[in-house]
Amino acid sequence: xxxxxxxxxxxxxxxxxxxxxxxxxxxxxxxxxxxxxxxxxxxxxxxxxxxxxxxxxxxxxxxxxxxxxxxxxxxxxxxxxxxxxxxxxxxxxxxxxxxxxxxxxxxxxxxxxxxxxxxxxxxxxxxxxxxxxxxxxxxxxxxxxxxxxxxxxxxxxxxxxxxxxxxxx
Numbered sequence: 001x002x003x004x005x006x007x008x009x010x011x012x013x014x015x016x017x018x019x020x021x022x023x024x025x026x027x028x029x030x031x032x033x034x035x036x037x038x039x040x041x042x043x044x045x046x047x048x049x050x051x052x053x054x055x056x057x058x059x060x061x062x063x064x065x066x067x068x069x070x071x072x073x074x075x076x077x078x079x080x081x082x083x084x085x086x087x088x089x090x091x092x093x094x095x096x097x098x099x100x101x102x103x104x105x106x107x108x109x110x111x112x113x114x115x116x117x118x119x120x121x122x123x124x125x126x127x128x129x130x131x132x133x134x135x136x137x138x139x140x141x142x143x144x145x146x147x148x149x150x151x152x153x154x155x156x157x158x159x160x161x162x163x164x165x166x167x168x169x
């Protein structure tokens with residue numbers, strides 16, 4: 001139950017609110033990725049997830065820098081959307097009894113997260129541009145490009161991983 005409204009009555013407040021949710025999302029992803037890395041069997045997938053874990057740690061740092069510049073503090077608001085996607089992925093990992101099926105599911109779960117992040121980063125980057133925060137917009141654009149790249153890598157890996165999963169059936 002929510003006791004206090006966030007009172008989002010201007011674009012700057014909405015921008016900060018969304019940054020706080022993104023900060024939470026990235027921290028949740030930092031916690032979830034090691035499980036995905038551990039449970040994946042495809043060497044390319046493991047490497048891609050490990051690389052993205054390092055990038056995601058950088059995303060957390062960037063968001064903290066942006067939040068400090070915008071508000072003087074680093075507050076976080078729980079991202080329920082990412083929490084749900086992570087839970088869904090964890091359930092799939094537990095339910096998959098075949099390594100190839102699990103790898104295909106991990107890719108799908110990771111791509112759902114990437115698409116969520118791409119939408120969120122595109123939105124806050126646009127807010128930053130409108131608000132005249134060019135330096136922040138540039139940092140957010142850099143993160144957005146890293147998220148897009150991670151999604152592209154996962155798509156490439158899925159070509160072979162999904163074929164292996166189909167053969168497992």
